[in-house]
Structure formats: structure tokens, C-alpha cells
Amino acid sequence: MEKLNVGIVGLGRLGKIHAHHLAESIGAFHLYAACSVVDSELDYAKENLGVEKVYRDYGEMLADDAIDAVVLVTPSHQHCGQIIQGLEAGKHVFCEKPLGLELEEMLRVEKAVEEHPNQVFMLGFMRRYDESYMYAKELVDQGEIGDVTLIRCYGIDPNSGMESFIEFCKNSSSGGLFLDMAIHDIDLIRWFTGQEISKVWALGNNIAYPILDELGDTETGAALCKLENNAIGIMVAGRNAAHGYHVETEIIGTKGSLRIANLQEKNLVTILNEHGAVRPMSQNFPERFKGAFLNELTQFAKYINNNQKAPISVKDGIRATQAAIACGESMDSGELVSIEY
Amino acid sequence: MEKLNVGIVGLGRLGKIHAHHLAESIGAFHLYAACSVVDSELDYAKENLGVEKVYRDYGEMLADDAIDAVVLVTPSHQHCGQIIQGLEAGKHVFCEKPLGLELEEMLRVEKAVEEHPNQVFMLGFMRRYDESYMYAKELVDQGEIGDVTLIRCYGIDPNSGMESFIEFCKNSSSGGLFLDMAIHDIDLIRWFTGQEISKVWALGNNIAYPILDELGDTETGAALCKLENNAIGIMVAGRNAAHGYHVETEIIGTKGSLRIANLQEKNLVTILNEHGAVRPMSQNFPERFKGAFLNELTQFAKYINNNQKAPISVKDGIRATQAAIACGESMDSGELVSIEY
Amino acid sequence: MEKLNVGIVGLGRLGKIHAHHLAESIGAFHLYAACSVVDSELDYAKENLGVEKVYRDYGEMLADDAIDAVVLVTPSHQHCGQIIQGLEAGKHVFCEKPLGLELEEMLRVEKAVEEHPNQVFMLGFMRRYDESYMYAKELVDQGEIGDVTLIRCYGIDPNSGMESFIEFCKNSSSGGLFLDMAIHDIDLIRWFTGQEISKVWALGNNIAYPILDELGDTETGAALCKLENNAIGIMVAGRNAAHGYHVETEIIGTKGSLRIANLQEKNLVTILNEHGAVRPMSQNFPERFKGAFLNELTQFAKYINNNQKAPISVKDGIRATQAAIACGESMDSGELVSIEY
Amino acid sequence: MEKLNVGIVGLGRLGKIHAHHLAESIGAFHLYAACSVVDSELDYAKENLGVEKVYRDYGEMLADDAIDAVVLVTPSHQHCGQIIQGLEAGKHVFCEKPLGLELEEMLRVEKAVEEHPNQVFMLGFMRRYDESYMYAKELVDQGEIGDVTLIRCYGIDPNSGMESFIEFCKNSSSGGLFLDMAIHDIDLIRWFTGQEISKVWALGNNIAYPILDELGDTETGAALCKLENNAIGIMVAGRNAAHGYHVETEIIGTKGSLRIANLQEKNLVTILNEHGAVRPMSQNFPERFKGAFLNELTQFAKYINNNQKAPISVKDGIRATQAAIACGESMDSGELVSIEY
The missing domain is CATH 3.30.360.10 (Dihydrodipicolinate Reductase; domain 2)
Structure with a gap:
């Protein structure tokens, strides 16, 4: 089975946890790229995570055809926009909770997910x-x-x-x-x-x-x-x-x-x-929740590889x-x- | 220390528990009398509890000068009236919860307790x-x-x-x-x-x-x-x-x-x-709550013998x-x- | 049911525990007498346990016909002798563990118990x-x-x-x-x-x-x-x-x-x-083991009143x-x- | 960090567990080869573990220069011989417990480990x-x-x-x-x-x-x-x-x-x-012990990469x-x- 190239977006406390799991413990993924507006986080990615590429701009990262999926661990108010952008760029998208802060933006995400039925979208309700x-x-x-x-x-x-x-x-x-x-x-x-x-x-x-x-x-x-x-x-x-x-x-x-x-x-x-x-x-x-974090991304890879929908839907995030x-x-x-x- | 003569009123499930404790396990009390409108309960008292007197009428029991205290384990709607009657007859009164069902009757109890400051009144919040x-x-x-x-x-x-x-x-x-x-x-x-x-x-x-x-x-x-x-x-x-x-x-x-x-x-x-x-x-x-039931009546006796107020007040019952x-x-x-x- | 008059022998830490249970919490017994070679223990018995009689000499206590049973809470090396003496004086005997320190004396107890089949002997394996x-x-x-x-x-x-x-x-x-x-x-x-x-x-x-x-x-x-x-x-x-x-x-x-x-x-x-x-x-x-101590003496009274043998035998003590x-x-x-x- | 090529030897119940960990969950290893005398186990390795090479003969596997380390999950009586063979072939060796069944063979292992101080030997006391x-x-x-x-x-x-x-x-x-x-x-x-x-x-x-x-x-x-x-x-x-x-x-x-x-x-x-x-x-x-099994092999890789001795020594196995x-x-x-x- 070919590995999925994944890009991590945001390398704060939880972002680093996900990134290490993707780099070291989930064989189905290859942590290919990292994106952050914080320079020290990009340095961290190069030194400790062995990523091939680092990006300061999310849009640029999405333009990289080598990337199959993105994992968003960014501030809550950016989630909805980044999810939609990622889907439109043809990527599978995993996003940390909460889905969003306002109903309107979340409904836009719902529409985007519907319009990209062959891409997996998954929300990080890791419990x-x-x-x-x-x-x-x-x-x-x-x-x-x-x-x-x-x-x-x-x-x-x-x-x-x-x-x-x-x-x-x-x-x-x-x-x-x-x-x-x-x-x-x-x-x-x-x-x-x-x-x-x-x-x-x-x-x-x-x-x-x-x-x-x-x-x-x-x-x-x-x-x-x-x-x-x-x-x-x-x-x-x-x-x-x-x-x-x-x-x-x-x-x-x-x-x-x-x-x-x-x-x-x-x-x-x-x-x-x-x-x-x-x-x-x-x-x-x-x-x-160490095991749950590992498990949810392991499953994310499975959903992608099996062309399955994730059981945690946009609706779950909205409600x-x-x-x-x-x-x-x-x-x-x-x-x-x-x-x- | 002379034992306190106590009369039990009501010999249902919980009444029997209290009665056996009074008769067998709390040395400060002598279970002297039992009162019930149910004949089989009075038979039970004579055969199993060794009481000296049985009464079908609460008023008659209260008229017995040998009795120091009563323990009320009767239907809730009778509590307030029986407490007041007991206090007015000069007895110490222990009553099972709840104090009463309506505010007005409970306020009458509050007044009666205030008017008999040398008698102990205690409510059965055994926890x-x-x-x-x-x-x-x-x-x-x-x-x-x-x-x-x-x-x-x-x-x-x-x-x-x-x-x-x-x-x-x-x-x-x-x-x-x-x-x-x-x-x-x-x-x-x-x-x-x-x-x-x-x-x-x-x-x-x-x-x-x-x-x-x-x-x-x-x-x-x-x-x-x-x-x-x-x-x-x-x-x-x-x-x-x-x-x-x-x-x-x-x-x-x-x-x-x-x-x-x-x-x-x-x-x-x-x-x-x-x-x-x-x-x-x-x-x-x-x-x-076996231990709590034993303990509350043991303490009831101590409050009587020490001329103390019980820490569970009428107000506790009302609120x-x-x-x-x-x-x-x-x-x-x-x-x-x-x-x- | 008439209460059994009991004499406590020895009023150290555990002796006091047994004595209070006998005096206050086990209705079947009346703590009638206490025996000790320690004066302060006899004072304690008079002041806190309400006993009718105190003895410095165990033999004198045994001569008191009012006593039905004795509870021995004495040093281990005295147990066997005191058990035999008590049985021979016609008393029911409860003795704290261990039964004894040497096989020979314990065998003498076994014989004494056999010779007094209508008296209860019980050993304090309270667990x-x-x-x-x-x-x-x-x-x-x-x-x-x-x-x-x-x-x-x-x-x-x-x-x-x-x-x-x-x-x-x-x-x-x-x-x-x-x-x-x-x-x-x-x-x-x-x-x-x-x-x-x-x-x-x-x-x-x-x-x-x-x-x-x-x-x-x-x-x-x-x-x-x-x-x-x-x-x-x-x-x-x-x-x-x-x-x-x-x-x-x-x-x-x-x-x-x-x-x-x-x-x-x-x-x-x-x-x-x-x-x-x-x-x-x-x-x-x-x-x-508060409950066990209470329970074992409550049962001791029952065995006496029911003419039953105690389930803890001399053999249990010997082995x-x-x-x-x-x-x-x-x-x-x-x-x-x-x-x- | 380049991945270490590892060969698994024995694919019974525990062998499969180790193999899946090496293949999917421990990023420092690449499960390169599998060795077994059981055909169905080799089939399993090809189909489920994605190994590049399979061997029926342990000696042939050891001759493969691409292999850095072997993990032995074989019958106990084969352990000592296989450890020595592996060390002499220049491989790092992880072996399941027990080290061996007889003192003499275990002393030979001790000598072999001493003679190959730059190779890691580790025993599977996973607890x-x-x-x-x-x-x-x-x-x-x-x-x-x-x-x-x-x-x-x-x-x-x-x-x-x-x-x-x-x-x-x-x-x-x-x-x-x-x-x-x-x-x-x-x-x-x-x-x-x-x-x-x-x-x-x-x-x-x-x-x-x-x-x-x-x-x-x-x-x-x-x-x-x-x-x-x-x-x-x-x-x-x-x-x-x-x-x-x-x-x-x-x-x-x-x-x-x-x-x-x-x-x-x-x-x-x-x-x-x-x-x-x-x-x-x-x-x-x-x-x-799922986590322990994962952890011990993760550490095995670290000891190899850091040129460290494993803390579990041959002496631990012998004693x-x-x-x-x-x-x-x-x-x-x-x-x-x-x-x-």
C-alpha cells in the first residue's frame, strides 16, 4: 500500500502531537509537509519531524500536487475557511474541533463537503x-x-x-x-x-x-x-x-x-x-487521549484508502x-x- | 445512667428497624411502648420487641407519664400534628423525614418547638x-x-x-x-x-x-x-x-x-x-444506612441526656x-x- | 428474654472495647462485673461502664452466682487456666485469641470443654x-x-x-x-x-x-x-x-x-x-473490625440462650x-x- | 533518519504482533524480511505485512546485507543458537524470552554478546x-x-x-x-x-x-x-x-x-x-501488554541508532x-x- 502524503497545518501543542504521530507511528501516512505562520514551528518541523517541505502559506501548500491530505490544527476561527479551501484543492481534510464558531460558515462547509463526495472530511472528536x-x-x-x-x-x-x-x-x-x-x-x-x-x-x-x-x-x-x-x-x-x-x-x-x-x-x-x-x-x-489521537488519524487514513465517509459528519460539528x-x-x-x- | 423510656409510633418496614435498634442495640433507651393502628404490628411488638405497653391511640400513649420520648415513623401527612401533640405532652420527639407536606403545618411545628425549649426535637435526616x-x-x-x-x-x-x-x-x-x-x-x-x-x-x-x-x-x-x-x-x-x-x-x-x-x-x-x-x-x-439509623437514635439519646438541641432543626425540615x-x-x-x- | 449477666476480665485496649459493647450495644447482655489487677481499670469500669461489681481476683468473681458468663481479655499465657477455671465454676466462657501458647495446656482446655457440654465456650476469632x-x-x-x-x-x-x-x-x-x-x-x-x-x-x-x-x-x-x-x-x-x-x-x-x-x-x-x-x-x-467484635459477642449470647455450641471450637484454637x-x-x-x- | 531494515523470524501469535508493529507503527523500522519454516506464515507476511523478502532458512536471511536487525520469535530451544548466529552475521538481535533452557548455551550467548560490543542484543522482558x-x-x-x-x-x-x-x-x-x-x-x-x-x-x-x-x-x-x-x-x-x-x-x-x-x-x-x-x-x-510490545521495539531501534547497550542484559536472561x-x-x-x- 502506497503511503498517503499528508501536510500538517499548525504546530502548536496539539499540532505537534498529531505531527509526531503522522511522522513516526502511523505507517499509512508520510508526513510530507508542514505549514505554519510561526517560523519556530517550521524550524521544529524540519529538525524534528523530517518533513520534505515547509510552507508559510496554506494556499501554496494546497497547490502542491504531492499532498493527498491535510490535517488542520489551527485557531478555531480559521477552520471553516481552511476546510473549504482544502476540499476545493482536492485534498482530504481532517480538522480539529470545533468545526466553527458561527452557523453560516459551518453551513458553507456542509455544502463544500457535499460537493466533494470523493474526498474524506473528518472532524477531530477524538473521544x-x-x-x-x-x-x-x-x-x-x-x-x-x-x-x-x-x-x-x-x-x-x-x-x-x-x-x-x-x-x-x-x-x-x-x-x-x-x-x-x-x-x-x-x-x-x-x-x-x-x-x-x-x-x-x-x-x-x-x-x-x-x-x-x-x-x-x-x-x-x-x-x-x-x-x-x-x-x-x-x-x-x-x-x-x-x-x-x-x-x-x-x-x-x-x-x-x-x-x-x-x-x-x-x-x-x-x-x-x-x-x-x-x-x-x-x-x-x-x-x-494519546491512544485516541493515534487511532483517529489511523482511521482517517483507512477512510481515505477505502473510499469511505468518516462517521463524524459536518452535521455533528454544526449541532x-x-x-x-x-x-x-x-x-x-x-x-x-x-x-x- | 437511667435508661430513657421510649415509645415507637408506626411499625412498618423502617419502624421495625428503629424499634429493634431501640430494643436491642442502643443501651441508653428502653423500648417501653409501641403504638400502631395495625393490630399485627402491635402483636409483632409484643412478641419480638418485648415492649411493656402497646397502644392503638397515640394520645393515650402520650398520656403515659413513664414515657420520655417518642419516635415517629408514621405516614408523612401525620408528622406535623403528631410532633406538636408529642411536644405538648412533654415528650422528646424524633420524627422521620419529611417534616411535612405543606408550609403552614411546618411553621406550626416550628412554633411548637420554640415553645418547648427543654425538649429535644430531631428530624430523621440519617445520612x-x-x-x-x-x-x-x-x-x-x-x-x-x-x-x-x-x-x-x-x-x-x-x-x-x-x-x-x-x-x-x-x-x-x-x-x-x-x-x-x-x-x-x-x-x-x-x-x-x-x-x-x-x-x-x-x-x-x-x-x-x-x-x-x-x-x-x-x-x-x-x-x-x-x-x-x-x-x-x-x-x-x-x-x-x-x-x-x-x-x-x-x-x-x-x-x-x-x-x-x-x-x-x-x-x-x-x-x-x-x-x-x-x-x-x-x-x-x-x-x-444501617449504621446511620443506629447512630442517629444513639445521638438522640445523648441530646436528651445532655440537654442539647439536635443539630437538625425544624428549619432544615422546612427548607x-x-x-x-x-x-x-x-x-x-x-x-x-x-x-x- | 432475661439479660445475661456477664463479667469482663481484663480492661486493656481490647478489653475496654468489649466492655463498652457489652454495656451499651448488646441488649442480650448486662455488664454486671469487671475484674482486673490494675486499679485504674477498675476505676474506669465503675465510672464509665456502670458495672455493679468489681473484682481484683478472678476466683472471687467466679464465685459470684449472679454471673452467667465471662469474657476473657487477659494476657495470652493466662488464657488456658482461666478458661478451665471459668468452666469449672459453671460459667459460659468467651476467650480472646490465642487459645494458648503450649499444646499441653490447650489439650487440658479441650478436656474441660468436653466435660461441660452445657456451657458455651467460644474463642475470639472475630474475623x-x-x-x-x-x-x-x-x-x-x-x-x-x-x-x-x-x-x-x-x-x-x-x-x-x-x-x-x-x-x-x-x-x-x-x-x-x-x-x-x-x-x-x-x-x-x-x-x-x-x-x-x-x-x-x-x-x-x-x-x-x-x-x-x-x-x-x-x-x-x-x-x-x-x-x-x-x-x-x-x-x-x-x-x-x-x-x-x-x-x-x-x-x-x-x-x-x-x-x-x-x-x-x-x-x-x-x-x-x-x-x-x-x-x-x-x-x-x-x-x-468494630462490627465483627460487636457481632461475635451478640452471637455468643445467642449460643448461650439457644443452648448451641459455638462454631469456633477448641480444636480451631489448638490447630x-x-x-x-x-x-x-x-x-x-x-x-x-x-x-x- | 534512515530506517532500519529488520527481519522477523517466526510468525506465530506473538510473531505476528511484533511484525505488525514493525510494519505499521514503529517508524524507525522498515519490516524488510520475514523468515519461517511454515509456508502459511510466509504467505501471511507477503500478503499482510508487505515484506520485500521471505526466507525459509534463517542462515540465508542473515546473509542478506540489507538487513540491519533481526527479531526472534521462535521456539525457546532455538533462541541461543539463533542469537549467536545473528550476532556473528553482524546483525542487531532482539530475542523473545526465555533466553534459553540450559545454562551452557546461555553462557555461549553471553560470550557472543561480549564479542560483538557494537551490536545491540536485547531480550524481550517487555513488562x-x-x-x-x-x-x-x-x-x-x-x-x-x-x-x-x-x-x-x-x-x-x-x-x-x-x-x-x-x-x-x-x-x-x-x-x-x-x-x-x-x-x-x-x-x-x-x-x-x-x-x-x-x-x-x-x-x-x-x-x-x-x-x-x-x-x-x-x-x-x-x-x-x-x-x-x-x-x-x-x-x-x-x-x-x-x-x-x-x-x-x-x-x-x-x-x-x-x-x-x-x-x-x-x-x-x-x-x-x-x-x-x-x-x-x-x-x-x-x-x-500491547503498549509494552510496541515500546520495547521502539526502544530497540533507539538503542541501535544511539549505539547504546540495551538495559536488559544476557545476565538478566541467564539468572x-x-x-x-x-x-x-x-x-x-x-x-x-x-x-x-
Whole structure:
């Protein structure tokens, strides 16, 4: 099987992770090129990733016929434009979440994807490729827990990142707690229940870091979601977990329940010391979802090679963004918000 | 120390549990009398509890000067009247939850308690006397997790009781999911945060047992609660847990989190078999809270003997009932409900 | 049911625990008398336990016809004599482990028990009355794990007691690691397998506290035991657990395994903090086996009232002591030791 | 960095796993050739692994100058000869455990490795490359648990393989329980303690499958090991775990303990159903040690590219085999066996 030439676009923290996977651990890809507006990132690509070409301009990269696919790990507001550009240049496109920030641009992406049915487009909801989530999904699909009546999703960042987040907020916007953090959880709710969220109420507070009130962001929030079939969704999002990177999902069904990462065990070690029996926890998303990141791009290659559509569609990206925006509006207004699709 | 003569009122499932504790395991009490309108319960008391006196009429029992205290385990709508009667007869009074069903009668209880300052009144929020909840409360009070930002409470009955609950609903009312099930959780929210609930949105569904729609009750529900200081409360109440009696509480603070009964381990046994590593779960409230039931009445005796007020006040009973009613109203109307105290 | 008058003999740490249970929490008993050669213990009994009589002399206490039963919590070398004396005085006798230190005296007890068939004699192997061990035993007896092929028992004291243990050793003898600590585990091996231990090899070391070499005691030891049917027993005994009181048992069967207190969870609380997910552990035997201590004396009363034999026989005491002595001999000699019964 | 051309030798179950890793997931290697005496394995290599060359004769493969390294996944009795042959042909050599079956041949390997100091030789004790074991080793090396006083190792195969194992035994020899199963555990004991095993006593039984007595193999065994510094080693080896692939290690130190895979959680999912709270377990070694297998060969490439020696030496292989043989001798004779190195 010939390898697929892939170009990475954006080499920040997550961009580097994807790039190393493409260069070293996913045999179906050859990391051929890197694109970035940051010189040091291009230097990094040449020295550490062994790419053949580097580009400062995305359009120039797309003009390179040797490239089969691009992987976009760029700022959220650039996603929609870059996806469309990539598709029009005849490339397969993988894009990190979120799909976009506004409905209109996302609908344009939807149209572009439809117009290029022979190219794979895939969105980076990597949790769907995590072995624990896949295992849980299989159990749900097999009917092990019956019909889903309630799903609870936690996504809480470690407080080790709080100081730098506050600095970030002084000059930029995270998009708000729900768009920034809960979008993966919204995708999980939709994936596990097969239902859309129809109405939400969301709350937030900044009890540990009141400065976030001034900066217009939120430390801890929660949303109660009514799904179309009356099943219930609960989301907790936050930025201040003392114990590490807390991503947890519970699915309550009519015949049983599942918990994914009830505790986010880092590995299989238990430490017995003066504190008690201690299970170390995962500390950040690259640690927790290392396997999922590898797996999603491995699958991306398979979809390309097998002429398959990716199971994560543009619609998944649109609906998740819409629900996240609704949660943000509810938290801001204090009122119930209905979502019209 | 002379033993306190106590009379039990009501000898249903929980009444019998209290009665046996009073008769056999709490040395500070002598189970002197039992009162019930059910003959078989009085027979039971004579044969199995060794009481000296049995009464069909509560007033007659109260007229017995030998009695120091009464323990009320009667239907909820009788609580307020019986508490007031007991206090006026000079007895110490322990009453099972809920305090009452309507605000007016509960305010009369509040007045009666104030007018009898030398008699102990205590409400049966037994979870406060469970060793795990006490341990957690101490950690919270010591500041181990900082300030509480979010508290999540689950109270889900085992599905083994579902058939009989449906039969029950055909002729009676449970009071609704939140008043019936979540009132303990509301007490926990208030106890751990020191805050009142100011606004709620509640959802419910009957996906497994649609017949409950017709019968006007609810199988699975959830409420999102805004507390006065913007901390967040989440409650899940249900009647359909496959794995047993699911009472779980999580307290997220600015410096750490606590989980009480993250899994409701029945004991310290792990079974390794073809299913995996299996921890058996508690199956019902008498099993899970056996120690708490013993402990609360042991403490009731201490409060009497030491001339102390019980730490669970009438106000605790009133506020919990009010919040439970608000949750029910929200679930029924689909709207946000504010609570005025 | 008339209460049984009981006399407690010995009011050290465990004696006080038993005495309070008898006085306050086990309705079938009336703690009528206390006996001790230590004046402060007799004062304690009068002030805190409300006993009617105190005795400095065990013989005088036995002469008191009001006493139905005695509970012996005295130094090990006094057990056999006091049991025989108690039986001959017509009392029911409960005695703490170990039954004795030498075979000959234990055989005299066996004879005395046989000669007083209408009096209950019971040995304090309280683990058999712990709810987790009882639950496990029931599963084993039901065949849930098939036939036992291997049983592993840990009994490790918390290191918080190490300094005082070293002081103790300067003037006294603990009897050695296996007789002092592992005797409960030997009883569990015999109870769960129904087999006798036929051959052992034992090792010990004093890596943390070399001073114990000089004092003739042992910090950490282990024994491998061949059972009569070729099933395997493994024991670990120690005095230096950093995390608390570590009593753990694993039973491997042909169809599955059981673990009792795989981790010695103190309660149902999990703490999530900078260390990870922390389960606090039981810190000492009164905490871990509180329920078992209560339960064994409650059952002692039942055996008396029902004219039943206690299920823990003199033979259980003799065999456990013999096996513990064999382990000690093996550790000292470095050789295999066969046990003849 | 140029890729290293590697040839795989042996394409059984584990051989295929290594081959796929080399072909698809370890960028530093190019799987250039495969060698097997089984035609269907060579067909598999051509069709599924994309190798450039296939060989039926190991010597012919070694003559191919394009090959930099070989990975030996052949029957144990061929290991020593093939290692020496590979080294003499100038190749880097990775060999699966055990190093060999007899001391003499292993000493010849030792000499060959010494004579080829610029070629990497590495033995497949892959557990040392498992993330949990690496994490534990780091904690031990940092002194987190003080000095090791006791180490307990379990290696029990799932009973799902029992029928085929019995068939296998009818025509072949596994080498015996300890050489077949416990050799990894012996390596862990040596790695974590830095001590050699000086004396052992081992027991075994065939309670579930008495037929294994006739076939000369063992279902469940245990060994107690005296280490040179008096620390204690305990090993349990077996073939009959109902719950899956049970590899567990406990390291007790003077200041704390570690457990690696106290329970062999398959992933982060907990199932709550009528059985209780169920954690699914790993079912076999490819599942449990997938990451370790990937990691060890990734490191093998690094050692080659960096001109480093592999940290697992020939001596590690020799000592582990010697200790395993001693355990087998003890189990067969029923006597203590001392090990002279």
C-alpha cells in the first residue's frame, strides 16, 4: 500500500502531537509537509519531524500536487475557511474541533463537503476513537444497558493550567466555557443517545478565581439538557480540577449504567502510603487521549484508502457548536434556551 | 445512667428497624411502648420487641407519664400534628423525614418547638449520621477541598422495588419523585454548602415504565439548582437502578473534590469471575444506612441526656420540603422556579 | 428474654472495647462485673461502664452466682487456666485469641470443654463474624468459586505502632510474628479451605528496623504453606504498613476468586486532590473490625440462650496455635517444618 | 533518519504482533524480511505485512546485507543458537524470552554478546516497557516506598486457553509452570529489588484439571523466595484464571507499597448492572501488554541508532532461567533448593 502524503497545518501543542504521530507511528501516512505562520514551528518541523517541505502559506501548500491530505490544527476561527479551501484543492481534510464558531460558515462547509463526495472530511472528536469510549459505545449499541434515560458528562481541565489561562484571557477569548470545553461532551451526548438537545439551562461561577468574572470567562459551569425524547443530559465543565484532567461520562439506561473514567486512572498503579490507597490520575489531554489521537488519524487514513465517509459528519460539528452556543447564552442570560435546528 | 423510656409510633418496614435498634442495640433507651393502628404490628411488638405497653391511640400513649420520648415513623401527612401533640405532652420527639407536606403545618411545628425549649426535637435526616458522610463533612469543614463550587447528589432506588411501587401508585401518591426521593439530597446540599437553593429547573422521564406517566409519577429525574452564592447543585433521583440502592454525593471544591459512595460498595469483597472484577453493591436503604439509623437514635439519646438541641432543626425540615416542592413544580411546568423563603 | 449477666476480665485496649459493647450495644447482655489487677481499670469500669461489681481476683468473681458468663481479655499465657477455671465454676466462657501458647495446656482446655457440654465456650476469632468475611464464606460455600486452590492472607499492623512495639519488646515477648499476628490468618486458611496445614517454610526480615533483630522479633515475614489436599496457603505478616491496618485475604478457586479487603477502605469516601484519587484506609483493628467484635459477642449470647455450641471450637484454637508455632520454628531454623496433629 | 531494515523470524501469535508493529507503527523500522519454516506464515507476511523478502532458512536471511536487525520469535530451544548466529552475521538481535533452557548455551550467548560490543542484543522482558511498570520503577528508584522488603508477583493465564493447553501438553512440554509462566516475574523481582534469589520452595497442584498430573504440567503453583539481602519474594503462577489474564505485582517497602495491576482493568469503563459494579479485565497478554510490545521495539531501534547497550542484559536472561529451573526442581522434589550463580 502506497503511503498517503499528508501536510500538517499548525504546530502548536496539539499540532505537534498529531505531527509526531503522522511522522513516526502511523505507517499509512508520510508526513510530507508542514505549514505554519510561526517560523519556530517550521524550524521544529524540519529538525524534528523530517518533513520534505515547509510552507508559510496554506494556499501554496494546497497547490502542491504531492499532498493527498491535510490535517488542520489551527485557531478555531480559521477552520471553516481552511476546510473549504482544502476540499476545493482536492485534498482530504481532517480538522480539529470545533468545526466553527458561527452557523453560516459551518453551513458553507456542509455544502463544500457535499460537493466533494470523493474526498474524506473528518472532524477531530477524538473521544469517539478512545478505546474506553468505543468499548462503552459497543455495549450501548448491543443493548447492554437498555435505552438511555440520562447521560452525565464532565470535562474539567487541571488547575495546573489556570494561571496561564488567566493570562490568555487578558488578551483573547476562549469562546466561553461551553464552546471551549463542553463541545466534546455535547458530541458524546449526541453520539450515545442518538438524540438532539432541545432545551438547556446553564449556570456558572468563579468562586476560586473571581478575576474571571472581570475577564468574561468561567471557572466552573453546569448545564441541564432536555433531549428530544425526554432523556436528560447533564454537563459539568470547568478549569480547576486539583487532581488532573477530569473527563468522565456516565450513561444511565433502563437496564444498567456505564461509567467511562469514573476515576481517570493514569495507569494500573496503586500507591499505598500515609494518604491511603492512591490511584494517580491523568494530568492532561495528551496523556489521557494519546491512544485516541493515534487511532483517529489511523482511521482517517483507512477512510481515505477505502473510499469511505468518516462517521463524524459536518452535521455533528454544526449541532455540537449550536448546542454549545445555546449553553453559553443560557449561562449569560440566566434563562432557559431552546435550540432550533 | 437511667435508661430513657421510649415509645415507637408506626411499625412498618423502617419502624421495625428503629424499634429493634431501640430494643436491642442502643443501651441508653428502653423500648417501653409501641403504638400502631395495625393490630399485627402491635402483636409483632409484643412478641419480638418485648415492649411493656402497646397502644392503638397515640394520645393515650402520650398520656403515659413513664414515657420520655417518642419516635415517629408514621405516614408523612401525620408528622406535623403528631410532633406538636408529642411536644405538648412533654415528650422528646424524633420524627422521620419529611417534616411535612405543606408550609403552614411546618411553621406550626416550628412554633411548637420554640415553645418547648427543654425538649429535644430531631428530624430523621440519617445520612448526616452515616460514617462516610460524617467523615466527608469533617474534611469539608477543615477546608480540605476549599470552598464548594458544585455538589452533585444521586438518590436512585433499586429496580427490584419497581413493580410494587407501580402497584402502590395505583391507589396512592408518593408525593412525587423529588419530595419522595430527593429530600435527603436537598438536605445534603444545604448541609455541605451552608447555602439555600434559590432557583431550580427539573426534568423527568418514564422511558422504562411509561405506565408511570399515567399514574402521575416519575421514574428518572434531574434538577439543576442555583444556590444563593452561585454555587451549583445537581440532583438525580430515580427508581430504576439495576445495581441496587444508588445514593452518591460528590462535592467539588476550589481545592479538591470528595465523593461519598462513588460506588455503593456493599462490603469489602471483590469477586473475580467471568464478568471481571465485581464489587457487590448495597441493595436497599436498610443495608446502606444501617449504621446511620443506629447512630442517629444513639445521638438522640445523648441530646436528651445532655440537654442539647439536635443539630437538625425544624428549619432544615422546612427548607428541604420547600425545595423539593419547587423541583416538582418545575418538572411539571417545564419552567424555572424560584424559591422564596 | 432475661439479660445475661456477664463479667469482663481484663480492661486493656481490647478489653475496654468489649466492655463498652457489652454495656451499651448488646441488649442480650448486662455488664454486671469487671475484674482486673490494675486499679485504674477498675476505676474506669465503675465510672464509665456502670458495672455493679468489681473484682481484683478472678476466683472471687467466679464465685459470684449472679454471673452467667465471662469474657476473657487477659494476657495470652493466662488464657488456658482461666478458661478451665471459668468452666469449672459453671460459667459460659468467651476467650480472646490465642487459645494458648503450649499444646499441653490447650489439650487440658479441650478436656474441660468436653466435660461441660452445657456451657458455651467460644474463642475470639472475630474475623469470622466480620460482614465481609461472612459474605465471602457464603459465596465459597455456595460453590461460586469452585474448589479452593490457593489462599493468600495478609495481616500487617500499621507502622504508627512501631515505636511502642519496639519499647514493648525491650521487656516482653510478643510470642513472635506468627503467633502474634498470623494466627487469625491461619484460622482463615483453615476456615475457608477446610484443610489443615501440613508443611511450612517461613522467612522474615527487619530491613526497616534492624533493632528488632537484637530484640528477637520480626518486622516483615511470609510463610508458604502446603495444605493436606495440596492446596496452597500464603501468609504475609508484618508490623510496618505505612497506609494503616492491612488485613487482606484472597481465595483463588477453580472457577473464580474472591478478595476480602483488597484495599482496606475506611469508608465510602474518595478524595480527589493533588495526590490523585485517594481512598482512606482503616487505621487499626478496632476500626476495621468494630462490627465483627460487636457481632461475635451478640452471637455468643445467642449460643448461650439457644443452648448451641459455638462454631469456633477448641480444636480451631489448638490447630491455629500449632501452625503458628511451626511457622516461627521454620523462620528461626530456615528449614521446612512439617506439622503433626 | 534512515530506517532500519529488520527481519522477523517466526510468525506465530506473538510473531505476528511484533511484525505488525514493525510494519505499521514503529517508524524507525522498515519490516524488510520475514523468515519461517511454515509456508502459511510466509504467505501471511507477503500478503499482510508487505515484506520485500521471505526466507525459509534463517542462515540465508542473515546473509542478506540489507538487513540491519533481526527479531526472534521462535521456539525457546532455538533462541541461543539463533542469537549467536545473528550476532556473528553482524546483525542487531532482539530475542523473545526465555533466553534459553540450559545454562551452557546461555553462557555461549553471553560470550557472543561480549564479542560483538557494537551490536545491540536485547531480550524481550517487555513488562519493563509497560507504562505502569515503568511508572512503578521510577517511584521505587526515587525512594517513594523506601527499601523493598517483600515483592509479590502473580502471572496467571486465562482459563479460556486451558483446553488448548491440555492438547498442547499431550505432545509437547511447556517447560514447566515456572519456566513457562513465572520467568517474567523472576525478572521483575530482580529488576525491582536489585537482588538475586538465593533459595526457593515451590508448590503446585492440579485441583481443577487432574489430567495435568498425568501430562506432567501444573495448573496452579507458588514459590517463596529468599533474596540475598533477606527480602522476600512470592510468586504465584497459574493457567486457570476465570477473569482473564492476571498479571499483578506488589512491592512492599519500608515506607509504602505499590501495586501494579492490583486489578487488571481492561480500560476505564465500569458497568453497573445486576452483578454490581463491574470492571472488565484484560483477557490476554496481547491486550494487556500491547503498549509494552510496541515500546520495547521502539526502544530497540533507539538503542541501535544511539549505539547504546540495551538495559536488559544476557545476565538478566541467564539468572531468570536459573531461578525458574530452581523453582521447578523444588516443586518436583518438595524440597528447598538453593541457587548458585
